[in-house]
Amino acid sequence: MSDNEVMKLEEDKDLKGEFKELCKALRNNHRINPNLYVEYDVKRGLRDSAGKGVLTGLTEVSDVTGYNLINGRNIPAEGRLYYQGINVNDIVDSLKDRKFGFEETVYLLMFGHLPNKTELEHFLNVMFELQELSGRFVRDVVMKASNENIMNAMQRCVLTLYSYDENPDDISPENVLRQALELIAKLPLIAVYSYHSYRHFRKDEMLFIRNPEKGLSLAENILLMLRPKGEYTELEAKVLDIALVLHAEHGGGNNSTFTTHVVTSSGTDTYSSVAASIGSLKGPRHGGANLKVQNMFDDIKAHVKNWENEEEVGAYLHKILNKEAFDHSGLIYGMGHAVYTLSDPREVILKRFAKALAEEKGLMEEFALYELVESLAGKMIKEQRNLQKNVCANVDFYSGFVYSMLGIPQELFTPIFAIARMPGWSAHRLEELTNANKIIRPAYKYVGHHTEFETMEERSAEKITDEDVKEEPEKCKKEEKGKK
Structure with missing residues (x-):
């Protein structure tokens, strides 16, 4: 190795160390106490505490409904999707x-x-x-x-x-x-x-x-x-x-x-x-979800020997929910929706065509596995998380399977x-x-602290350590417990 190469390697080591210090500073600087979101009633994700979206606009393009309004109350219902006022089921049935x-x-x-x-x-x-x-x-x-x-x-x-x-x-x-x-x-x-x-x-x-x-x-x-x-x-x-x-x-x-x-x-x-x-x-979390579903099913098929055994499939789904299997996120992908409750109309329709395609391709055994997971997952998620809202499969549940059967990479x-x-x-x-003719500009509340400007000579030379970064979330948890 030449002297120039050694010098370059040492420089890279220094640079990596300096960048590591910047990463520590970044993580520590951007952390906001989670209690403040509750204190100021911040609609995180533009959704309220019940998960209902904040009204930010009007549209005639489409309507997405998962409830029926009865006596002033939202009652869970089979999902409906309308394009320009026409039910998407009627559009599909006419084709x-x-x-x-x-x-x-x-x-x-x-x-x-x-x-x-x-x-x-x-x-x-x-x-x-x-x-x-x-x-x-x-x-x-x-x-x-x-x-x-x-x-x-x-x-x-x-x-x-x-x-x-x-x-x-x-x-x-x-x-x-x-x-x-x-x-x-x-x-x-x-x-x-x-x-x-x-x-x-x-x-x-x-x-x-x-x-x-x-x-x-x-x-x-x-x-x-x-x-x-x-x-x-x-x-x-x-x-x-x-x-x-x-x-x-x-x-x-x-x-x-x-x-x-x-x-x-x-x-x-x-x-x-x-x-x-x-x-x-x-x-x-949006369009890439169908790929997550497909990868999850590849994992299930690799670890479950009998795809028809409800107990064996259910046991592995429990492992996924408990962050012991697949990607350790605790999520069963393709299940649940922000609006739909009893069913996602797109999933219901696509499932019908997925079955027809599976019959043509000789893949009914795999289709049966999807059906079994769908029948088990909603109840398991609802019980484990103590949810009041029903958890139904969404359109991503079968779309990846359909694309795979079509030979789409x-x-x-x-x-x-x-x-x-x-x-x-x-x-x-x-x-x-x-x-609209008006720029969309929601508000964000400042929750930092105003401080006096310091000259270069007055600024502290203290470095942020790994312990500082780890301590901050623990501090937030303690404060949250104290408020309860």
């Missing part, structure tokens, strides 16, 4: 012999009514024309700086589309509509091409780029572009189309759609707004969610631009 369910849903969310035959035909013509991604964009943007997280790749590509737009900052409804429809049409290509780019440049696999075909539904084109031979069954395309319909919109309060409202209220461009919403959806699970949610974000962005 038996039609393949453009998602496209009809996009039209409904954007324009407030279901299209007639002529309106749908004109709309599809516009969408097919907007689908194209230039070879230059694919080569210079999609193929560059590939990475495993396709959500980040989608953000980068969406932001770069700003540079390809002749009028990117115009936030008139007409221009935003044009941008929104382009993004709805192009996002599937961006996601699938980004995945192929990652597999080629990072995994040294064969690269193939297939253009979408006019006349095919968006769901069909995703499968066409994704698969090496571009083949798929009618049921596979139908199930993916239904999954897109169910994920297209879910009220203005979900994290990514609220992000759309917040960022839109600043007056920024469409590309910045969409990129921010994609960043929100990426999180495991895990890297695309959350991007498929983003593709589906793009029309919902777009409808809410247009609603925000049309009606």
Whole structure:
């Protein structure tokens, strides 16, 4: 080893030590006494103590209900989801012999009514024309700086589309509509091409780029572009189309759609707004939850010998709840919802199609395991946490299983969610631009301490130790006990 290399190594050691000191300072500085949130009645997560969301806006785009109001009281009920006032169950039931369910849903969310035959035909013509991604964009943007997280790749590509737009900052409804429809049409290509780019440049696999075909539904084109031979069954395309319909919109309060409202209220461009919403959806507490469910079931299948044995499956679920198994979080992923109580209508519908797909794929044994876990988990969570509210499975419970049966790689699970949610974000962005005209700016109360400024010579040279960082949360716990 040369003298220069030794010197560089020593410098790196010093730098690591200095950065470690900065990390200690960071952890100690940003810790707020949890009792203060109670004292000042802070609605953490914009939810009250009962878990009900704080009213921050109005919308006509969709309605999400899990209760019936009877004699002034909220009584738990089967979940209902409405797109522009129409029950999503009725939308799905009407699509038996039609393949453009998602496209009809996009039209409904954007324009407030279901299209007639002529309106749908004109709309599809516009969408097919907007689908194209230039070879230059694919080569210079999609193929560059590939990475495993396709959500980040989608953000980068969406932001770069700003540079390809002749009028990117115009936030008139007409221009935003044009941008929104382009993004709805192009996002599937961006996601699938980004995945192929990652597999080629990072995994040294064969690269193939297939253009979408006019006349095919968006769901069909995703499968066409994704698969090496571009083949798929009618049921596979139908199930993916239904999954897109169910994920297209879910009220203005979900994290990514609220992000759309917040960022839109600043007056920024469409590309910045969409990129921010994609960043929100990426999180495991939001759109990334379906991947967590899939990983959890992989773990269950690896540790439970008899998938049909209720006692054995229940015992392992207890281990998960007690933080003794899987990721030690104590969570059974895919269970529970902020609004729905007795059932999530999206899960009920998707479960039906998951069963049909499992029958076609010969995977009924795995489907039965999902059903068994669903039947046990809600009761176990409710009992262990002493909850009054019922715990039902949410849409993420079966979506990962469905995507796996469709041959969709895990890297695309959350991007498929983003593709589906793009029309919902777009409808809410247009609603925000049309009606609110006021920047969203909630309040945060300052609970720190005002201190006198000290010169460099007056400042203490004391260093923060590991004990200081560990002592702070214990101090908060003691104060909380004292107040009780």
